[in-house]
Amino acid sequence: MSDILTEDEIDRIFHALADATRRDIVARTLGGDRSISGLAQSYLMSFAAVQKHVSVLERAGLVTKERRGREQLVRAVPETIRRANELLARYESLWRERAAAIENILTEEMTKGHDR
Amino acid sequence: MTVISTVRDAEHLTLTFVAEFAAPPERVWQVWEDARQLERWWGPPTWPATFDEHDLSVGSRSAYYMTGPEGEKAHGWWEIVAVDPPRGLAFDEGLSDDDGKPTADLPARVEVTLEPVSLDGDAEGTRMTTVNRFVSVEQLEQMMQMGMEEGMRLAMGQIDAILISEGVKR
Numbered sequence: 001m002s003d004i005l006t007e008d009e010i011d012r013i014f015h016a017l018a019d020a021t022r023r024d025i026v027a028r029t030l031g032g033d034r035s036i037s038g039l040a041q042s043y044l045m046s047f048a049a050v051q052k053h054v055s056v057l058e059r060a061g062l063v064t065k066e067r068r069g070r071e072q073l074v075r076a077v078p079e080t081i082r083r084a085n086e087l088l089a090r091y092e093s094l095w096r097e098r099a100a101a102i103e104n105i106l107t108e109e110m111t112k113g114h115d116r
Numbered sequence: 117m118t119v120i121s122t123v124r125d126a127e128h129l130t131l132t133f134v135a136e137f138a139a140p141p142e143r144v145w146q147v148w149e150d151a152r153q154l155e156r157w158w159g160p161p162t163w164p165a166t167f168d169e170h171d172l173s174v175g176s177r178s179a180y181y182m183t184g185p186e187g188e189k190a191h192g193w194w195e196i197v198a199v200d201p202p203r204g205l206a207f208d209e210g211l212s213d214d215d216g217k218p219t220a221d222l223p224a225r226v227e228v229t230l231e232p233v234s235l236d237g238d239a240e241g242t243r244m245t246t247v248n249r250f251v252s253v254e255q256l257e258q259m260m261q262m263g264m265e266e267g268m269r270l271a272m273g274q275i276d277a278i279l280i281s282e283g284v285k286r
C-alpha cells in the first residue's frame with residue numbers, strides 16, 4: 001500500500017491545483033510536452049514566473065520536467081490527477097449510500113400508511 | 117431513487133450529486149429537517165449518526181456523532197448558512213473532537229436544492245442536488261475515514277493496480 005498518498009502529498013496536489021494558471025499548465029501538458037518558454041508566451045508571463053508555477057506542480061507530482069537541448073519540457077502526470085479524483089470518488093459513493101438510505105425512509109412510509 | 121448525475125471536479129474540490137426521489141419536496145425536506153430521519157441516512161452504513169442538536173434555522177449549530185463498528189465515536193457539526201423550506205438549504209460542516217471543537221480550520225460547504233419534478237403517471241417527485249465544496253483536503257480525508265474503510269481499500273487496490281500496470285508499460 002506504499003502508493004497511497006500521504007496527507008502532505010495530497011495537500012501539495014490541491015495547493016498546486018488551486019491556481020488557474022497552474023491548472024491550465026496541467027491541461028496543456030496533458031496533450032503532450034510543452035516547453036517552459038512556449039508556455040511563457042501563451043500566458044504573457046516571464047520565463048521565471050512560469051518556471052515557478054511548474055516547480056509547484058512538479059513538487060506535487062502533477063508534472064515532470066525534462067531538459068532537452070536548450071529547452072525545458074513539461075509533461076503532465078495523469079496518474080496523480082487520477083488519484084486526486086479518487087478522493088472525490090469516495091465522497092461520491094457516500095452520497096450514493098445516503099440517497100439509497102433516504103429512498104428507504106420514503107418508501108417505508110408509503111407502504112406503511114399511504115396505500116392507494 | 118435514481119441518481120441523475122454526479123460531477124467530480126478535482127481541480128476545484130467540488131462534488132455535485134443529483135438524485136430524484138418519488139416524493140414531493142415537502143416530504144424530502146423532512147429527511148433533512150427531522151433529526152430522527154436525518155440520522156437514519158447521514159452517516160455511512162457502518163457509522164450511523166446520532167444528532168443531539170439539530171435545528172434548520174440560519175446560524176444554528178447541529179451537533180452529532182457517528183458510532184463505528186467497534187463502538188468508537190466520531191463527532192461532527194453543521195452550521196446552517198441558509199434555509200428556504202422546502203426549496204433548499206446550505207450549511208458548513210466539519211468534524212470535531214470529543215469536546216466539540218472543530219478539528220479543521222476551514223469547514224466544507226454543502227448546498228442542497230430540492231426541485232419538484234413530475235414522474236411517470238403525474239406523480240410529484242423531487243430532484244435533489246447537493247453541491248459539496250471542500251476547502252480543506254485534510255478535512256475531506258478525515259471525513260472519508262469513517263465507514264469507507266472497505267471501499268477505500270478496494271479503491272486504493274484499483275489505483276495500485278493501475279499504477280503497477282502503467283509502470284510496467286514504461
